Structure formats: C-alpha cells, structure tokens
Amino acid sequence: MDSTTWKPQPSDYLDALVHQNPWHGLGNVPEALARPTKRHLAQCLWQVLVESPLRFQLVLGPRRVGKTVALYQTAQQIIDSGVSPKRVWFMRMDHPLLHHYPLGSWAKALVRRENATAESPLYLLLDELNYAKNWDLWLKTFYDEQWPIRIAATSSSVAALRDRQVESGIGRWTEQFLTPYNFDEYLRLHNQDLSMPAVTSLHATLRAAVQRETPLPNLAASRTLYAVVGGFPELLLQHDGLPLEEALLRSQQTLRSEAVQRVTGMDLPQTFQIREPIILERLLYLLAGQMCGQMGVSNLATTLEITKATVLQYISYLERAFLIFTLPPYAGSEEAIQRRGRKVYFxxxxxxxxxxxxxxxxxxxxxxxxxLIENLAASHLYGLSLQTGSRLFHWREKKLEVDFVYDDPAEPVGVEVTSSARHTLKGIKAFYAKHPRFVGKCFLVSSESSIRRLPEDDPDQIGRLPLDDFLLAVSTQTSRALSIRLGVS
Structure with a gap:
C-alpha cells in the first residue's frame, strides 16, 4: 500500500519558481529581500551582467556573508536598468522541487516561456548553485552553445569544489569572492559614510589617508562591536542596539553553530570524505589558540595524533572554507619563500x-x-589581496618582525600593527634595510594613537596612521580593486 500523502503536481513546479520571484507581479524586489544598503559587489554585479556579459559570474564566500541578498539586490538593479522584471529569474537551487529536473531543463523552459533572445536575454540568478547536479557542465553548455541567458550564481566556497570540472570554467565564468563586511561596509550599514577616495595603489591610498584634512570621529566603540560580533550583516543588524556584552555572546552562539560546527562537522566532511570530523573541529580550536602566531605543524600533529601531511591537508580545507588563511614568510623572491613559519589568521x-x-x-x-586588532588588519589586507592578486606575507628574522608585507609589484607596503604609540621600530628598520624596495613604504598602524605622518616626514622614514584610518583606506582600496577586476566604473 502506497503511504505517500502528497506528490507534486506539474503546477507545483512552476509555483515553486513563481513564489521565488515576487517582482514578476510587484514590479520590484521587496525591500525585505533586497536591503537598501548594498555591498560594493552588489553595486557592480548588475553592470557586468547587463553591459559586459562576457562571462558568467560565480560568487563564492563563507556562510552568512550576504551572498543571497547580493543576488536580490542585483535583481533589483537589473530591473532599474530597464529590463522587464519577468526576464529576471531567481532560482534557489536547494529547493526540493527543483531537484527533480536538470538545470538545463529549467533554463530551457524559462527561455521558451519568456521568448528570450540574444537581444533580450534571460537573467538567471542561481542561489546555492552547487545543489544543481552537473552545474559546471551545464554552465559550460550554456556558454559554448550561446544560450540567450546571463548568469550570476552563488555557492559556499567549499561546496563549489565538489565534483568540479576545473577546465569547464576557464574562460566561461569568473569567480568573485565575498568576504565578511570590511570596516567601511560596516559603517555604511549603520549610515556612516566615512570612506575616502581610493587612488592607484594601497601605498598611494595610505598616503592620502595620512593627508586627509578632516580627522575621523572617535570610532573605537563601533570598531569594538564590529570586531567581536563579526562582519556578518544578519548578525550586525540583529544585535544593533544591544549592550556590547549581550551582542558578543549572541554572536558567538550563532557563529559556533553556523560557522564552526556546521562547516567542520558537515560541510567539509561531506565534501572531502573526512571520517572523524571531531579532529577537524579540534584542529580549528587549536589554530584559534595560535591566531596571529606561527603554526606549529609538528605540535599540532602530535596533539591530534595524526600525520603532519594530514594536518596540512586539513588546514587547506579550512582555508578553502574561508575560515582561516595563512601567511608565508617574506623572502624577497619566489624561490626563497618557505612553507615553514607560516602565521595563521581568521x-x-x-x-x-x-x-x-x-x-x-x-x-x-x-x-x-x-x-583581534592584528587580525582585523590582516583580514582587511587579505580581502584586498583576493581582488588584486598581490601576495600577502609576514617577515621575521630572529626576534625582529614586521606583521604584514603587501607585495604589490610596483608599490609594496610594509605594515606593523600595535596598540601602543611607543612600539619599537627595530623590526621595520631591519626589514627595509634588508629589502630596500620598502624604504619609505612602511607604516606603523596604532589603535591607541592619533598620529598621522608621511614616511618622508619621519626621521626613520616610517609613516604613522591610526588603525581606523588604515582599515578605511584598505576597505576603499578593496572596492576600487573589485571595480577594476569586474571592469566597471
């Protein structure tokens, strides 16, 4: 006897799509879906799809950073550009009814439904693309056969690697990275526009920050809340107005469940067939205890009772999940870069x-x-490096060190982060003495000092910049780099 109480009817499949696209009837995307404050990626993505659709766009990033919201905002901006709302289709690929048919079947049905042509293409915004079977092969087919569709899609960074045919994407789609909110985006979320014009390079933008005529207001309280709650828009909005301690504890509870336990206990083990997920979570715990310090791979292997090779493999998984990143030591040449001595950051x-x-x-x-202050600086520079492709390092020689070396080919920058205005300069001076290309291009960044000084105005040729000015400068430089990467103004 068949115990099934419900089976989808043909009309249910169409209803599943229609319900995901309320703007077909309303004319606009509801504000509850497309929040008014847009991240820079959302401001640019629609232009790529409408004006220069040479490739499909795949947005990767960790959980809860706002990838879905960015798609809704992109939908609204496509509509605002003059495209009929009915030619803009959002598809949540993890919807149970959408699993019944291949992605190609859905695309073909929608192309026919809307009479899409090369001159009037269909815009497909595919959320959680990784749930579509053979998604990479279908994107290859759409591109090679010149289907009249333009695609922006999202996926968790881990899931996008599963069963992926790497060669399928070459020349057909471009990966964009959406990291947690940077400091400028956080302030904009709270209606504070303090950004500065970004110029040709990070070095030039830092110099412009030093020369900024109007000093920033006191942002210490905002920065502290941002640092402890995290750059996750949903959490920032949910906890807005709460006492700092309550916002912190609520954020930790959510992130432990979503960003730690779910990724280490489900996402990564399923993707890479990890038999003992608890070891992965323990590794993340141990790395959290080493944040801003050098990783001791041998000690980690001994503690976890696994091989060093397995430790390194698991670390690479955590990096692919956008939980951590590691910085190699700077040596001045590619041949001299070592695997040993890497520092770990979140x-x-x-x-x-x-x-x-x-x-x-x-x-x-x-x-x-x-x-947390050092990690803030590190994560901002890391976000910039994802957009520019410039390498990020640290430097250490015996007991002397420089926190960050941003190796821009034309205008490299050395950065030392401190909470004290009287921080020793021995590390920076030893660094640029050994690597003269950094003379006049090193900065001391302090969370407790308001001093702003150009390198040439300092007897040690070291620039000075408050932490908040530095974070905003890197944030605006990241936005500029993303615009250049996407080819939009």
Missing amino acids: VDGAVRNAALDRGLACISDTAERGF
Missing part, C-alpha cells in the same frame, strides 16, 4: 572567538584585544 576574528568559546574574554583581556 577571515573573521569573531569566528575565532566562537571556536574558542571564550565568552567575554576578548573584550576584557588586553592580550585578546591585541590579537
């Missing part, structure tokens, strides 16, 4: 706090606050 320091389950320690402990 893409968002709030995830590190959630992994350690440290509660309020990250705001009550001076050392913890220092680590």
Whole structure:
C-alpha cells in the first residue's frame, strides 16, 4: 500500500519558481529581500551582467556573508536598468522541487516561456548553485552553445569544489569572492559614510589617508562591536542596539553553530570524505589558540595524533572554507619563500572567538584585544589581496618582525600593527634595510594613537596612521580593486 500523502503536481513546479520571484507581479524586489544598503559587489554585479556579459559570474564566500541578498539586490538593479522584471529569474537551487529536473531543463523552459533572445536575454540568478547536479557542465553548455541567458550564481566556497570540472570554467565564468563586511561596509550599514577616495595603489591610498584634512570621529566603540560580533550583516543588524556584552555572546552562539560546527562537522566532511570530523573541529580550536602566531605543524600533529601531511591537508580545507588563511614568510623572491613559519589568521576574528568559546574574554583581556586588532588588519589586507592578486606575507628574522608585507609589484607596503604609540621600530628598520624596495613604504598602524605622518616626514622614514584610518583606506582600496577586476566604473 502506497503511504505517500502528497506528490507534486506539474503546477507545483512552476509555483515553486513563481513564489521565488515576487517582482514578476510587484514590479520590484521587496525591500525585505533586497536591503537598501548594498555591498560594493552588489553595486557592480548588475553592470557586468547587463553591459559586459562576457562571462558568467560565480560568487563564492563563507556562510552568512550576504551572498543571497547580493543576488536580490542585483535583481533589483537589473530591473532599474530597464529590463522587464519577468526576464529576471531567481532560482534557489536547494529547493526540493527543483531537484527533480536538470538545470538545463529549467533554463530551457524559462527561455521558451519568456521568448528570450540574444537581444533580450534571460537573467538567471542561481542561489546555492552547487545543489544543481552537473552545474559546471551545464554552465559550460550554456556558454559554448550561446544560450540567450546571463548568469550570476552563488555557492559556499567549499561546496563549489565538489565534483568540479576545473577546465569547464576557464574562460566561461569568473569567480568573485565575498568576504565578511570590511570596516567601511560596516559603517555604511549603520549610515556612516566615512570612506575616502581610493587612488592607484594601497601605498598611494595610505598616503592620502595620512593627508586627509578632516580627522575621523572617535570610532573605537563601533570598531569594538564590529570586531567581536563579526562582519556578518544578519548578525550586525540583529544585535544593533544591544549592550556590547549581550551582542558578543549572541554572536558567538550563532557563529559556533553556523560557522564552526556546521562547516567542520558537515560541510567539509561531506565534501572531502573526512571520517572523524571531531579532529577537524579540534584542529580549528587549536589554530584559534595560535591566531596571529606561527603554526606549529609538528605540535599540532602530535596533539591530534595524526600525520603532519594530514594536518596540512586539513588546514587547506579550512582555508578553502574561508575560515582561516595563512601567511608565508617574506623572502624577497619566489624561490626563497618557505612553507615553514607560516602565521595563521581568521577571515573573521569573531569566528575565532566562537571556536574558542571564550565568552567575554576578548573584550576584557588586553592580550585578546591585541590579537583581534592584528587580525582585523590582516583580514582587511587579505580581502584586498583576493581582488588584486598581490601576495600577502609576514617577515621575521630572529626576534625582529614586521606583521604584514603587501607585495604589490610596483608599490609594496610594509605594515606593523600595535596598540601602543611607543612600539619599537627595530623590526621595520631591519626589514627595509634588508629589502630596500620598502624604504619609505612602511607604516606603523596604532589603535591607541592619533598620529598621522608621511614616511618622508619621519626621521626613520616610517609613516604613522591610526588603525581606523588604515582599515578605511584598505576597505576603499578593496572596492576600487573589485571595480577594476569586474571592469566597471
């Protein structure tokens, strides 16, 4: 006897799509879906699809950074550009009814339904693309056969790697990276526009930040909330107005469930067939304890009772999941770069706090606050490097070190981050003495000092910049780099 109580009817499949696209009837995307404050990627993506659709666009990033919202905002801007709302289709590919047919069948049905042509193409916004079977082969087919469709899609960075035919994407789609909110985006979310014009390079923008005529207001409280809650828009909006301690604890609870346990316990094990997920979570916990420090791979292997090769493999998985990133030591040439001595950072320091389950320690402990400040600077430079392709390093020789080396081919920058205005300069001076291309291109960034000074105005040829000015400068430079990468103004 058949115990099935419901089976989808032909009309149910169409209803599933129609319900995901309310703008077909309303004319506009509801504000609840497309929030008015747009990230820079959302401001640019529609232009690529409408004006220069040479390739499909695949947006990768960790959970909860706003990839779906960016698609809705893109839909609205496509409509605002004059495209009929009925030619803009959003498809949530993890919807149970959409699994019944291949992506190609859905695309063919919609092309016929809307009479799409090369002059009047269909815009497909595919959320969680990785749930579509053979998604990469279908994108290859759409592109090679010149279907009248333009595509922007999202996926978690891990899931996009599953069963992927790498060669399918070459020349057919471009990967864009959406990291957690940077400081400028966070302030804009709270209606504070303090950004500065980005110029030709990070070095030039840092110099412009030093010469900024109007000093920034005191942003310490905003920066602290941003650092401990994390750059995740949903959490930032949910916890807006709460006392700092309550916002921190609520954020840690959510991030521990979503960004730590779900990724290490489900996403990564399913993708890479990891038999003991608990080891992966323990590794993340141990790396959280080493944040801003050098990884001890041998010690990690001993503690976890696995091989060093397995430790390195698991670390690469955590990097692909956009949980952590590692910086190799700077050596001045590609041949001299070593695998040993890598420093570990978190893409968002709030995830590190959630992994350690440290509660309020990250705001009550001076050392913890220092680590979060250094990680803030690191994550901003990392986000910039994703857009520009410039390598990011640290430098260390015996007991002397420089936190970050941004190796722009034309205008490289060395950065030392500190909470003290009296921080030693021995590391920076030793660094540029050994690598003269950095003379006059090093900056001391302080969270406790308001000093702004160009390198040529300093007896040690080291520029000075407050932390908030530095974060905003890197943020605006990242937006400029993304625009250049996408080829939009």
